[in-house]
Amino acid sequence: MRRLLILRPEPAAGRTADKAARRGFDVLRHPLFAPxxxxxxxxxxxxxxxxxxxxxxxxxxxxxxxxxxxxxxxxxxxxxxxxxxxxxxxxxxxxxxxxxxxxxxxxxxxxxxxxxxxxxxxxxxxxxxxxxxxxxxxxxMACLPSDPALLRDATPGAILLIHSPRAGERLAECIPLDGRSALHIVAISQAALAACGSGWASLSAPHKPVDDDMLALALSLCE
Structure with a gap:
């Protein structure tokens, strides 16, 4: 079961988590912001x-x-x-x-x-x-304090979902360059993808900026 980390704010994170769990992911939520x-x-x-x-x-x-x-x-x-x-x-x-x-x-x-x-x-x-x-x-969107559990839960092979450029920037601040090589990024747009920076195992974004397409990309990484 592939681990999926959802970084968007609540309550949207909960909706994404429910969809991801139905697709068989090991889902963890780590919101980076609060509305x-x-x-x-x-x-x-x-x-x-x-x-x-x-x-x-x-x-x-x-x-x-x-x-x-x-x-x-x-x-x-x-x-x-x-x-x-x-x-x-x-x-x-x-x-x-x-x-x-x-x-x-x-x-x-x-x-x-x-x-x-x-x-x-x-x-x-x-x-x-x-x-x-x-x-x-x-x-x-208020930036939440850095959570040490994010680094702990971002185990090798995990997929991180990024729903905005600002979240990509915040993630790049939270995970140092030397801790990215075994982590995969699926972002909602090319702009959000670019904000994540470099050094990740893979970077991908769907053609349409919707949850279902992001999860489909995440599933393709499990094949």
Missing amino acids: LPLDWSAPPADGFDALLLTSANAVRLAGPGLADYRALPTYAVGAATAAALHEGGFAEVICGEGDASAIAARIAADGHRAVLHLAGTTVAPMEAGPLRLTRIAVYT
Whole structure:
């Protein structure tokens, strides 16, 4: 049974862990960050054509102000964000299947231009095209202290899942260059992969930035 270390924040780490366990991995969770809400002021909804969320954390941590936008056409970058919006009382959500640039293109194709984007303090690169984005940070990712158990649990042959460039940078800080040669990295994107640095046994990223494709890559390392 191949060991898999999940480094993304909770509660998303739990969802990934459940999927990985069903695929037969020995799963351990070592979140590198924790999401924390920020104070923000909700601008009037009538100033926007559509609402965009690119993180389930933004849905969970936006607070009561999010409800002001339930009447707007609402777009989610992926299934997890869409599910969080449904749980938050949004009846109709258009769900993307790619990255933030793909859902931005869908919003533009639907004829919207003035878009409110509720997000974290750091966001993945996004091609906005003709959209006029108003981005408001409603949460931040707080860096957790280094956990000595991460080094202990990263045994030779283990696979580490990296879900953001910032997580890749943090991992590179936590595991020294001389401790990487027997560890495999599966990252959600090429940017996240590059942030991990060098010296790893292998580095790979899926064509689509989704959990299932990351786990498929991890499974291929077990063959």
